[in-house]
Amino acid sequence: MINPLLYFLIFLRASLFSSGGLANLPMLQQDLLGLKWAQHADFGRAIAISELSPGPSGLWVIALGYLTYGIPGAALAFIAIILPPLFVLVISAIYDRIERQRWVQGMMKGITLAIVGISLASGWNLIQQPGAGWREWAIALCVFALGLTQKFHVVILLALAGIAGFFLYH
Amino acid sequence: MRTLEPRTRISPTTKPTLWQLLWIWGLIGLQSFGGGASTQLLVQRTFIEKYQWMTMDEFLRFWGMCVTVPGINLIALTILIGRKLGGLGGIVVSLIGMLFPSALITCLLAIGYASIEHLPAMRSIQSGLVPATGGMMLMIGLRFAKLPLQQASKEGIRQMILSILLIALCMIAVAFFHLSVMIVFLGAALLGIVLFTPRTSKEAKEEQQARDESQKEME
Numbered sequence: 001m002i003n004p005l006l007y008f009l010i011f012l013r014a015s016l017f018s019s020g021g022l023a024n025l026p027m028l029q030q031d032l033l034g035l036k037w038a039q040h041a042d043f044g045r046a047i048a049i050s051e052l053s054p055g056p057s058g059l060w061v062i063a064l065g066y067l068t069y070g071i072p073g074a075a076l077a078f079i080a081i082i083l084p085p086l087f088v089l090v091i092s093a094i095y096d097r098i099e100r101q102r103w104v105q106g107m108m109k110g111i112t113l114a115i116v117g118i119s120l121a122s123g124w125n126l127i128q129q130p131g132a133g134w135r136e137w138a139i140a141l142c143v144f145a146l147g148l149t150q151k152f153h154v155v156i157l158l159a160l161a162g163i164a165g166f167f168l169y170h
Numbered sequence: 171m172r173t174l175e176p177r178t179r180i181s182p183t184t185k186p187t188l189w190q191l192l193w194i195w196g197l198i199g200l201q202s203f204g205g206g207a208s209t210q211l212l213v214q215r216t217f218i219e220k221y222q223w224m225t226m227d228e229f230l231r232f233w234g235m236c237v238t239v240p241g242i243n244l245i246a247l248t249i250l251i252g253r254k255l256g257g258l259g260g261i262v263v264s265l266i267g268m269l270f271p272s273a274l275i276t277c278l279l280a281i282g283y284a285s286i287e288h289l290p291a292m293r294s295i296q297s298g299l300v301p302a303t304g305g306m307m308l309m310i311g312l313r314f315a316k317l318p319l320q321q322a323s324k325e326g327i328r329q330m331i332l333s334i335l336l337i338a339l340c341m342i343a344v345a346f347f348h349l350s351v352m353i354v355f356l357g358a359a360l361l362g363i364v365l366f367t368p369r370t371s372k373e374a375k376e377e378q379q380a381r382d383e384s385q386k387e388m389e
Contacts, residue, residue: 015240015241015242016240016241017240018240018241045280045283046280048283049276049279049280049283050276051204051205051296051299052279052283052292052296053203053272053275053276053279054199054200054201054202054203054271054272054275055199055202055209055268055269055272055273055275055276056202056205056206056209056242056244056245056272057205057206058241058242058244058245059269059272059273059276060276062273062276062277063276063277063279063280066276066277066280067280071277074273074276074277078269078273081241081242081245082245082265082269083241084239084240084241085236085239085240085241085242085243085245085246085249086246086249087239087240087241087246088235088236088238088239088246088249088250089249089250089253091235091238091239092235092250095235102367102368102371102374103363103367105366105367105368105374105377105378106362106363106364106365106366106367106368107359107360107362107363107367108231108234108362109318109333109362109366110336110358110359110360110361110362110363110365110366111234111237111355111358111359111362112230112234112314112317112318113318113333113336113337113340113358113362114336114337114340114354114355114357114358114359115230115233115234115237115314116311116314116315116318116337116340117311117336117337117338117339117340117341117343117344117354117358118340118341118344118351118354118355119307119308119310119311119314120307120308120311120312120337120341120345121340121341121342121343121344121345122304122307122344123207123304123305123306123307123308123309123310123311124304124308124341124345125304125344125345126207126300126301126303126304126307127301127304127305127308128304128345129300132301135301136300136301136304137301139298139301139302139305140301140302140304140305140308141305142305143301143302143305143306143309144305144306144308144309147211147305147306147309148309148312153201154201154202154208154211154212154215154306155201155203157208157302157306158203158204158208158299158302158303160302161298161299161301161302162295162298162299162302163295163298164298165294165295165296165297165298165299166291166294166295166298167294168294168297168298169293169294169297169298170290170291170294
């Protein structure tokens with residue numbers, strides 16, 4: 001039998017010690033498999049489902065919640081991923097207090113430039129996956145170029161990429 | 171001590187109602203297939219370009235705070251934008267709008283997934299989506315770069331070179347050395363304090379002006 005409170009705390013801990021995406025996967029695997037509350041296949045299935053559905057990729061834990069514990073599982077997972085980001089309100093309050101300090105200006109400049117570098121890096125990592133070749137770069141560069149024109153809706157860009165994938169990888 | 175002028179002022183008439191906010195975030199949540207890249211792009215296009223409720227400068231500042239908190243950064247961003255546009259109620263409706271419809275679809279798919287799991291067409295379509303989000307992420311990086319680089323170019327060649335070097339350093343650290351993003355942010359924050367802290371308050375003021383000017387040029 002699944003203990004709802006412990007189940008929730010496991011999801012909350014995984015969310016607290018990760019920064020989005022799949023970073024919470026190893027911790028959830030250890031905990032849920034250890035308690036036999038989940039099967040190995042549930043994880044792969046949950047990730048695949050979240051890739052198909054809209055919303056941030058971190059929502060995969062909601063699918064995991066549903067697969068392992070039905071609607072209550074999905075609801076508990078949902079609450080567990082909303083709580084940690086609320087901490088940003090504390091950060092923002094601190095920032096409002098120290099914003100006028102000179103060193104904070106320097107620090108924010110450093111972070112802003114890091115955001116640029118890390119965005120570029122994560123784009124690179126998404127394209128340059130193991131076994132990637134010309135097809136990946138062709139799709140990525142087309143989306144990049146079409147996106148820069150500002151004329152195409154994001155959903156249209158994704159649909160075009162899906163269609164291209166359908167033909168290129170058939 | 172100088173007072174900081176708020177960089178965008180929303181007059182009450184242009185501020186969204188809570189229903190409008192719920193609807194807008196619902197649309198963003200439902201349209202963002204393929205993970206964070208498309209969501210970020212939709213948020214930027216909606217709030218900065220379409221409705222002009224915030225500036226790119228503000229967005230970058232918000233995102234800078236979001237990356238420091240645990241959990242999903244995009245949820246933190248939803249919270250900050252929700253609060254800016256609608257206070258506590260804004261936070262609640264933004265979170266519901268952004269997450270609830272997508273979570274519902276995720277659950278529905280979980281029910282129906284077993285039947286489409288083995289279709290090869292699904293795999294091919296997904297193989298096309300991943301590099302597409304990669305292309306979007308590169309584009310987002312480029313858009314992010316515009317404002318700080320424009321500002322640096324006003325402050326002289328040394329600032330420009332240092333800025334580009336720091337961007338390259340962060341990119342290489344993550345893309346090729348697979349360093350944890352948290353460590354890279356920490357390092358960049360420290361380097362920022364050392365390299366970019368204005369030495370006098372006069373310099374700080376000039377910098378602020380350069381920033382506001384770049385912002386105006388972009389609008």
